[in-house]
Amino acid sequence: MQDILKAKHWIIISLLPALLLYTFIVIVPIFWSSYYGFFKWSGMNEPSFIGWANYLEVVNDPIFWRALKNNMIIVVASVFGQVPIALLLALLLRKTTLFQRFVRSAVFLPMVISTVVVGLIWGYIYNPEFGIVNALLEMLGLESWTRAWLSDPAVNMYAVSVPIIWNYIGPYLIIFIAAIQNIPTEIEDAAKMDGANGFRKLFYITLPMMWTTIKVAVVLCISGSLKAFDQVFVMTGGGPAQSTELLATYMYNNTFMTYRYGYGSAVSTMIIIVSLILILISQILMRRKEEKGMSI
Amino acid sequence: MRNINLFLFLMVLISIWLTACNSDQTENTESTGESAEATVTIWHNFAGDDLRARTVRDLIDQFDEENPNISVEAEAIPVDGYRQRISTVAAAQELPDVFFTYAGSFTDQFYNGGLIQPITPLMEEHSDWADSFLPTGLEAYEYGDNGDTYSAPVGMSSTSYLFYNKQLFEANEVEVPETWDQFLDVIHTFNDQDITPIAMGNQAPWVAQSTTFGAIADRVTGTEWFMNAVEQDGASFTDPVFIEALGYFKQLVDADAYQEGANSIDNTQAEQYFAQGKAAMMINGSWTVSSLAASASEDVIENIGVTVVPRIEDGEGRANTITGGPGGGFVLNSEAEGNVKEAGLELIYALSNEEAQKAIAESDSMVMYDVDIEPENVSPLYYEAFNLARSVEFAPVYDLYLSAAAGEAINNGLQEIMLGGDLETVAEKVQQAQVQSLEEE
Incomplete structure (x- = not known):
């Protein structure tokens, strides 16, 4: 008993440095930032207190809501792009032949490239003059489909989602492959003996056994997409005319381009609130599924 | 167990002492730096x-x-x-x-x-x-x-030179435009020949504002009106004269003066596009002279002429100006x-x-x-632009005088106009941003 108590002590003491670091680097700045949100501050003059004005302005700014909408497009594209594609690939690539290992590395490769490079590469791919997308469409005789992918507001949000999906399939693929390999072979063998093959095995054995992993992947995916910034910032900078503005680029442009540090801080705080709400919703949705799964 | 405790405790102590040492060292180096006079x-x-x-x-x-x-x-x-x-x-x-x-x-x-x-x-x-x-x-x-x-x-920042491709102008038998009507004619002629009239890379949205719109707006509104509007002293960006200036920019957009996707390529790419002879003209700043001088071949540079943006006859402003200044x-x-x-x-x-x-x-x-420069020390295009800059008057560059927020508003607004946006809304946003920034000072 005493040993357990002591062990607990040590756990607490050992966690303390990390916790302290986390508190000062993450938690405290969040509160500082929401505090700065109450000030009118250009970063150079003395800040002056203006109450809730910044927060009200954020809520009343149509661009903020457009940025939120665009962010939701990224979230949806990521959850319904990254996760299913990674799952499909994981199911196809579970063996370790040379070819499969090659495909796996190829899918993981974008993850290793700096996101800025990803943005630049895709900027060239979409380039209206010499981009490969338009060139391919022309080769296929689909000239009418060619367009300035990044500057046409009708399509540019979807265009910028593609590189983000492409960029982050790798880690989910690895997580899913690990999950599949964790399924005990006894269960698979038993299923085989019971005559479950192909899709039956997939839906009744493999997917249910991976469900917790998929849930984690979805949460990671949502929180990751809300932080989306780099690729879009490099490709379009939020433009043209703020049509690809995301919450993060909106915050950046307000803080560092127009020197409204107070307003930028208020936007940051709103981003945190929105993220918490979304994570909460996804948790509730997932929990329901879990209960259902258990009752069956 | 006790031994492990002691060991861990010592470890913590040592690491604290090590970090303390480190900070001591940095302080030391700083003080040796001060032993020099400054x-x-x-x-x-x-x-x-x-x-x-x-x-x-x-x-x-x-x-x-x-x-x-x-x-x-x-x-x-x-x-x-x-x-x-x-x-x-x-x-x-x-x-x-x-x-x-x-x-x-x-x-x-x-x-x-x-x-x-x-x-x-x-x-x-x-x-x-x-x-x-x-x-x-x-x-x-x-x-x-x-x-x-x-x-x-x-x-010196001089931001609105009109560069033109001499060969393309000769081959299509057009003169370098001096008035706005000639300018639009030239644009039509090149469009008929499937040559991009004007190259622009407006991905970073300051380009259209700094290189093109500032010059047009100064010709339409005059410098005094702009300075008053900046101070919000008897002039406002919702004035008809400013809408008119935005309208001239819209005329260029409507005449298909710019290549497709001008908002998704950057300024350097536009410079290359022009240098490759794919566009007949380009309105750009003195930095273009420097970068062309550094990167383009002599033949290319000799083929490039430089002049000012055409005058607008109905405008209130001066003709022969280049936006720029110190x-x-x-x-x-x-x-x-x-x-x-x-x-x-x-x-x-x-x-x-x-x-x-x-x-x-x-x-x-x-x-x-x-300062006098020796022609043989510099690129010929630069020499031409240098002398041009000294023979003209300066007009204000918009984003140097507008507040940062209003600058962003006009930058984004011009992109909106290129996407078919409404002139009054753009003017409204610029006005709002400028008023708000003045209040915040």
């Missing part, structure tokens, strides 16, 4: 590999070598991130002793925040030098009731005192005196200083 920190954005950047860095190194008792700690920050870096350290009260600034609202902020101090002692000491700046050269950096000077420009200069941190202040002033002088201005001018880059 250490001056300088931040600038001459980080690139172009001639001008190398010239300025050489000037700094030369100053460092020639003054053994002054040690210069220079940091070069890429142009794109420079404003943000400087405003971030300004917010943290950690500005370097000397730093590079842009004329206009960027410097206004440092002055309003009390972060910089006058360099008037230099002006008094070297009055010949102070008198040799071109008109308006120093005025941009004068602040306060006494008209104290806070910086001396080391460059470029950036170095300023002195208000906290610099004693030796550091002396050394900082010397450094600022060394970077903007006659020799420095000549060196910068001969690195294919414009200066705001009365």
Whole structure:
């Protein structure tokens, strides 16, 4: 008993440095930032207190809501792009032949490239003059489909989602492959003996056994997409005319381009609130599924 | 168990002691640095590999070598991130002793925040030098009731030259446009020949505003109206005359003057597009002269002519103008005192005196200083543009005078117009942003 108590002590003491670091680097700045949100501050003059004005302005700014909408497009594209594609690939690539290992590395490769490079590469791919997308469409005789992918507001949000999906399939693929390999072979063998093959095995054995992993992947995916910034910032900078503005680029442009540090801080705080709400919703949705799964 | 406890405790102690040691060491090195007479920190954005950047860095190194008792700690920050870096350290009260600034609202902020101090002692000491700046050269950096000077420009920003491809103009038998109607005719002619009339790379949205719209708007509204609108003194950006100016820009868009996707390629790509002969014209700033001089072949450069944006006959403004004025200069941190202040002033002088201005001018880059350059030392295109700039008058560059927020509003607004947006809405947004920034000052 005493040993357990002591062990607990040590756990607490050992966690303390990390916790302290986390508190000062993450938690405290969040509160500082929401505090700065109450000030009118250009970063150079003395800040002056203006109450809730910044927060009200954020809520009343149509661009903020457009940025939120665009962010939701990224979230949806990521959850319904990254996760299913990674799952499909994981199911196809579970063996370790040379070819499969090659495909796996190829899918993981974008993850290793700096996101800025990803943005630049895709900027060239979409380039209206010499981009490969338009060139391919022309080769296929689909000239009418060619367009300035990044500057046409009708399509540019979807265009910028593609590189983000492409960029982050790798880690989910690895997580899913690990999950599949964790399924005990006894269960698979038993299923085989019971005559479950192909899709039956997939839906009744493999997917249910991976469900917790998929849930984690979805949460990671949502929180990751809300932080989306780099690729879009490099490709379009939020433009043209703020049509690809995301919450993060909106915050950046307000803080560092127009020197409204107070307003930028208020936007940051709103981003945190929105993220918490979304994570909460996804948790509730997932929990329901879990209960259902258990009752069956 | 006890032993492990003791061991861990010691580990913690040792690591604390090690970190403490480290900080001691840094303090030591700092104090040895002070044993030289003065250490001056300088931040600038001459980080690139172009001639001008190398010239300025050489000037700094030369100053460092020639003054053994002054040690210069220079940091070069890429142009794109420079404003943000400087405003971030300004917010943290950690500005370097000397730093590079842009004329206009960027410097206004440092002055309003009390972060910089006058360099008037230099002006008094070297009055010949102070008198040799071109008109308006120093005025941009004068602040306060006494008209104290806070910086001396080391460059000239001239942002709206009309470059044209001589061969394409000859082959299609058109003259270089001098009036707006001729301009539109030329655009139609090139469009009929499937040649892009004007190359533009407006992904970073300042381009359309800085290179094209400023010049058009000045021709339509006149300079005085703009200055009044900036101060919100009897003029407003919702005035019909400003809508009219936006309308002229819209005429270019509607005439398909720009290549498709102009909003998704950057300025450098547009320069290359023009240099490759795919577009007949390009409206761009003096930086284009420098970058073409550095990257294009001689044949290409000889084929490029340079002139001013066509005049607008119904406008209130002057014809023959180029948007521009004094470029950036170095300023002195208000906290610099004693030796550091002396050394900082010397450094600022060394970077903007006659020799420095000549060196910068001969690195294919414009200066705001009365200096003669040798044609054989520079690229022919630069020589032509240099003489053109000295023969015309300057009109204000929009984003140098507008507040940062209003600058963003007009930049985004022009992109909106290129996407078919409504002129009145754009004007409204610019007006709103400018009013709000004036209130915040």
